[in-house]
Amino acid sequence: MFYNERIRSSSMFSKERIRSSSMFSEERIRSSSMFYNERMRSSSMFYNERIGSSSMFYNERIGSSSMFSDERIRSSSMFYNERIGSSSMFSDERIGSSSMFSDERIRSSSMFSDEPVQRSQDGGRPHGGETAMISRRLLRLLPAACPAPSPGSGSRRTSGSSRGSMNVFDREMKRRQRRWAGSLQDTHLFDYLRDEVGGRVADRVYDVARTFPLALDLGGGKSHIAEHLSKEVVERLFLTDVSEKTLRRRTDIPTHCVLADEEFLPFPENTFDLVVSSLSLHWINDLPAALRQIHQVLKPDGVFIGAMVGGETLYELRCSLQLAETEREGGFSPHVSPYTAVTDLGNLLGQAGFNMLTVDIDDVQVHYPGLTEVMTDLQGMGESNCAWNRKSLLHRDSMLAAAAIYKEMYGNEDGSVPATFDILYMIGWKPHESQAKPAKRGSATSSFRNLSEIKPPSP
Structure with a gap:
């Protein structure tokens, strides 16, 4: 009985154990399945949530980037248009003020007649008038390019005329440019500006009521000043230039041609009664030393009358090239040489030893079909850039962009550019000693405060 009872209890315990194990196993499997499903669901939700947030962040980033890019392009375009507009307004305002100043100065001057300016049929210079305008219409091909060596091919040394002054211009390059310009068969087509300025310098010589036995023309080249003078004013003339091909006599005055550099004059002191120069001194490296040499070769009571390019010459060309190179190449280099300011010229003459100074300025506008013709004529004049820091190459894209900017900002209604x-x-x-001298300071006998007390002289 005990054995049977034990077996029965063991069997019941075994069945109960198996049942509880089965229930525990099923419960464990069910809980594991629920945990696995819950984990997969949470992982899927997290993954979907992550993808959604990433997609939203990516779309938001692209949208903000697109908005920033559009805003940046819009602001750049507004800045570029605003810059061109302000430049155009500045240019128009500047040309207007310059024209008003030039017209007012010419009207008040006694050196110009009341006849209007008109260009003669044979290509001569305009005579007199109230405006300083020259019409230049070029409808021809470009001449052969001048062989220009690399700016770094030569050595940039200090000027020998003044110790320690750094050279700005390559004088050897300028000599080659003038030699090339003088060898052109149609060189007379490029002399319109030199003829005009030479005639105005000659007008100032005629204003001096005396005869000059011996005169010197610095950088005279083709006698642009002397051809407007007569023997009654200048009896003998020395003509100098750096290029032998440009030394040509076009005057009845007895002329001696001398191949010499304007920076080193090969003449003794107190030699000439008159020294003239036209469109040559703006290429001098040491202008103060050159003026001192001119002062030395002059006789006492001698006069120096000169003309040079300065101020804001060719500002239209300079601005167009700078804007084009900045847009196309991300920076610009100087393509127009630096010039002397009119405010500095009087001080330079005074430091050289001259007195009774007179300095004035003329604005001469020449009209061209386009930028290419401007640069072509500068080459034909021998007035191309020869600064040491010049850029030897101008890219085609920059050239085309500069031509478009030139016409847009400064073009005339007829399609020409000034x-x-x-x-x-x-x-x-x-x-x-014979010249009039200013009174010593403090030597006045009357004061402006007592002008009302001064009685006019009796008739």
Whole structure:
């Protein structure tokens, strides 16, 4: 009985154990399945949530980037248009003020007649008038390019005329440019500006009521000044230039041609009664030293009358090239040479020893079909850039962009573009005891405060 009872209890315990194990196993499997499903569901929700947030962040980022890019392009376009507009307004305002100043100065001057300016049929210079305008219409091909060596091919040394002054211009390059310009068969087509300025310098020589036995023309080249003078004013003339091909006599005055550099004059002191120069001194490296040499070769009471390019000459060309190169290449280099300011010219003449100074400025505008013709004529004149820091190559894209900017900002209604030349005229005398001298300071016997008490002289 005990054995049977034990077996029965063991069997019941075994069945109960198996049942509880089965229930535990099923419960464990069910809980594991629920946990696995819950984990997969949460993982899927997290993955979907992550993808959704990433997609939203990516779309939001692209949208903000697109908005920033559009805003940046819009602001850049507004800045570029605003810049061109302000430049155009500045240019128009500047040309207007320059024209008003030039017209007012010419009207008040006694050196110009009341006849209007008109260009003669044979290509001569305009005579007199109230405006300083020259019409230049070019409908021809470009001449052969001038062989220009690399700016770094030569050595940039200090000027020998003044110790320690750094050279700005490559004088050897300028000599080659003038030699090339003088060898052109149609070189007379490019002399319109030199003829005009030479005639105005000659007008100032005629204003001096005396005869000059011996005169010197610095950088005279083709006698652009002497052809407007007569033997009654200048008896003998020395003509100098750096290029032998440009030394040509076109005057009845007895002329001696001398191949010499304007920076080193091969003449003794107190030699000439008159020194003239037209469109040559703006290429001098040491202008103060050159003016001192001119002062030395003059006789006492001698006069120096000169003209040079200065101020804001060719500002239309300079601005167009700078804007085009900045847009196309991300920066710009100087393609127009630096010039002397009119405010500095009087001080330079005074430091050289001249007195009774006269300095004035003319704005001469020449109209061209386009930018290419402007640069072609500058080459034909021998007035191309020869600064040491010049860039030897101008890319085609920059050239085309500069031509478009030139016409857009400065173009005329007839399709032409202007090129402005600021011509600085200077007159200085070498001191002499016969010249009128200013009164000493403090020597006045009357004061402006007592002007009302001064009685007019009786008739």
